[in-house]
Amino acid sequence: MKKYLSFFRLRFVMGLQYRAAALAGMVTQFFWGFMELMIFRAFYRADAAAFPMTFSATASYLWLQQAFLALFGAWLLENEIFDTIMNGNIAYELCRPIQVYDMWYARSIAKRLSEATLRCVPILVVAALLPEPYGLAAPASFPHFLMFAITLALGVAVTVAFTMLIYVLTFFVVSPQGLRIFFTSATELLAGAVIPLPFFPEGIRKVIELLPFASMQNVPLRVYSGDLSGVEMGRAVFFQIFWLGALVLMGKLLCRTALRRVTVQGG
Amino acid sequence: MIYGAGKISREVCRVRNDGKVFFHRLKDAARLYWRYMSINIRCMMQYKTSFFLSVIGQFLVSFNVFLGILFMFQRFHRVEGFTYSQVLLCFSIVLLEFALAEMFVRGFDAFSGTVRTGEFDRILVRPRNEILQVLGSKFELTRIGRLLQAVVMFVYGVTASGVRWTVLKALTVLFMLVGGVAVFAGLFIIYVAFCFFTLEGLEFMNVFTDGAREFGKYPIGVYGEKILLFATFVIPYALVQYYPLLYLLDMRKSLVYVFLPLAACLFLIPALLFWRFGVRHYKSSGS
Numbered sequence: 001m002k003k004y005l006s007f008f009r010l011r012f013v014m015g016l017q018y019r020a021a022a023l024a025g026m027v028t029q030f031f032w033g034f035m036e037l038m039i040f041r042a043f044y045r046a047d048a049a050a051f052p053m054t055f056s057a058t059a060s061y062l063w064l065q066q067a068f069l070a071l072f073g074a075w076l077l078e079n080e081i082f083d084t085i086m087n088g089n090i091a092y093e094l095c096r097p098i099q100v101y102d103m104w105y106a107r108s109i110a111k112r113l114s115e116a117t118l119r120c121v122p123i124l125v126v127a128a129l130l131p132e133p134y135g136l137a138a139p140a141s142f143p144h145f146l147m148f149a150i151t152l153a154l155g156v157a158v159t160v161a162f163t164m165l166i167y168v169l170t171f172f173v174v175s176p177q178g179l180r181i182f183f184t185s186a187t188e189l190l191a192g193a194v195i196p197l198p199f200f201p202e203g204i205r206k207v208i209e210l211l212p213f214a215s216m217q218n219v220p221l222r223v224y225s226g227d228l229s230g231v232e233m234g235r236a237v238f239f240q241i242f243w244l245g246a247l248v249l250m251g252k253l254l255c256r257t258a259l260r261r262v263t264v265q266g267g
Numbered sequence: 268m269i270y271g272a273g274k275i276s277r278e279v280c281r282v283r284n285d286g287k288v289f290f291h292r293l294k295d296a297a298r299l300y301w302r303y304m305s306i307n308i309r310c311m312m313q314y315k316t317s318f319f320l321s322v323i324g325q326f327l328v329s330f331n332v333f334l335g336i337l338f339m340f341q342r343f344h345r346v347e348g349f350t351y352s353q354v355l356l357c358f359s360i361v362l363l364e365f366a367l368a369e370m371f372v373r374g375f376d377a378f379s380g381t382v383r384t385g386e387f388d389r390i391l392v393r394p395r396n397e398i399l400q401v402l403g404s405k406f407e408l409t410r411i412g413r414l415l416q417a418v419v420m421f422v423y424g425v426t427a428s429g430v431r432w433t434v435l436k437a438l439t440v441l442f443m444l445v446g447g448v449a450v451f452a453g454l455f456i457i458y459v460a461f462c463f464f465t466l467e468g469l470e471f472m473n474v475f476t477d478g479a480r481e482f483g484k485y486p487i488g489v490y491g492e493k494i495l496l497f498a499t500f501v502i503p504y505a506l507v508q509y510y511p512l513l514y515l516l517d518m519r520k521s522l523v524y525v526f527l528p529l530a531a532c533l534f535l536i537p538a539l540l541f542w543r544f545g546v547r548h549y550k551s552s553g554s
Contacts, residue, residue, distance in 0.1 A: 031474045032481075035478070043343050043346055047342075047344070178316075178323075185327040194331050
């Protein structure tokens with residue numbers, strides 16, 4: 001466990017070095033959040049009755065989404081890992097007394113956490129200062145806030161477990177490009193990054209809620225404002241735990257199969 | 268270069284020669300650009316799988332945006348007076364503008380590397396216009412994925428929103444495309460001109476390029492008065508999107524709206540001036 005913690009720490013500290021990039025990212029994200037909010041405001045004005053969440057809950061959803069973008073962004077994959085597999089450096093990793101899967105998992109989590117740490121606070125503060133109902137509202141209640149923190153952690157764990165599948169599947173193909181394109185754009189849509197899941201048509205939403213994608217950002221961002229609570233919330237948490245277990249198990253099995261027949265490329 | 272001479276009076280001769288020289292130069296530049304393009308395309312076709320995957324990727328990214336609009340309109344029927352097919356018409360034109368601009372002008376995208384490594388020295392010593400050379404360095408055919416989707420949506424938008432075509436409306440669409448490409452090209456040029464000072468590409472500029480593509484999906488009026496003012500007078504997005512769209516949909520009648528997109532081309536002037544300013548300040552940083 002200690003070795004994985006140090007992998008985590010290394011990657012985390014490294015991520016904290018890129019402060020200028022974080023600043024630029026923050027400006028972009030703040031603008032993005034604002035424009036999204038304007039779109040939803042226009043729809044809200046057009047027909048408030050058809051809105052599936054309260055407007056304030058939607059605003060909180062959008063701001064939290066921007067603040068924690070680095071935690072859930074599906075396209076934020078580590079090129080280094082792909083390179084390791086592609087150019088044969090995986091051979092070095094295999095020499096080490098560690099589990100490749102666990103090491104990559106620790107690194108990915110660390111990278112996302114470090115980037116989010118740099119970016120989230122200013123966005124959250126500014127968003128909280130915006131006037132009602134456009135800003136980030138206070139959490140629905142203290143228990144909701146606690147559940148938000150728990151489901152946030154679970155959501156990141158599920159997201160990383162899913163990206164691990166992409167890395168591991170790279171062992172079976174020659175170029176990861178196709179896999180990446182397909183998985184990232186599917187995740188973007190189905191996780192609720194394009195529009196929040198409650199805005200999907202009823203039938204489609206019911207199916208998506210069973211998929212692992214709905215266990216990523218969808219749960220914490222909605223629990224925060226109380227849009228998801230009671231039995232529904234319980235169900236969502238159950239799905240998060242289920243998918244975390246299933247994805248990790250799947251990833252580990254695939255990883256073991258891959259490593260058994262791994263062909264080291266390059267010379 | 269001296270062309271013709273002799274019996275015609277000198278004055279006339281000079282005027283004609285100037286015209287001829289200019290025309291000759293233009294033809295030459297076009298030929299050179301065509302060469303650059305064909306090299307780029309042949310180069311890309313060496314990696315066919317990668318090319319097709321990129322095309323599909325481009326398609327999927329904007330397809331997600333499309334689905335977002337589709338789902339929103341399952342629930343709401345109008346936004347600020349625009350219907351689903353009208354919004355799609357708007358989105359498709361912006362996407363066309365952006366895809367075309369990216370296809371031809373994206374050579375500027377990799378430019379920060381050119382400045383950092385001192386590669387730009389090599390461009391400066393060649394006896395050709397720098398912009399032409401940078402433009403030619405990349406031709407992004409992969410944007411065809413986006414273009415295809417835009418064309419499909421455009422056809423749907425036009426038929427479903429019942430635009431009554433006139434010659435002027437066809438011209439409006441043409442002008443929108445010309446003006447839109449000019450605005451995005453201007454933004455790309457400004458983006459790279461910053462590299463002369465910062466050496467790094469500035470990520471926040473994406474707000475104005477990718478952001479405009481992303482949020483150009485809805486008519487700019489949707490975002491409220493202030494954004495509309497900004498998009499009219501600072502960066503003229505609205506001139507190539509919102510105002511001419513109103514004319515296409517018969518919401519405005521004035522002929523001014525037909526020609527507004529052409530006015531957006533003026534945006535290229537400050538962009539090019541800034542680029543010149545940047546080139547003057549270029550200090551080679553490579554070894």
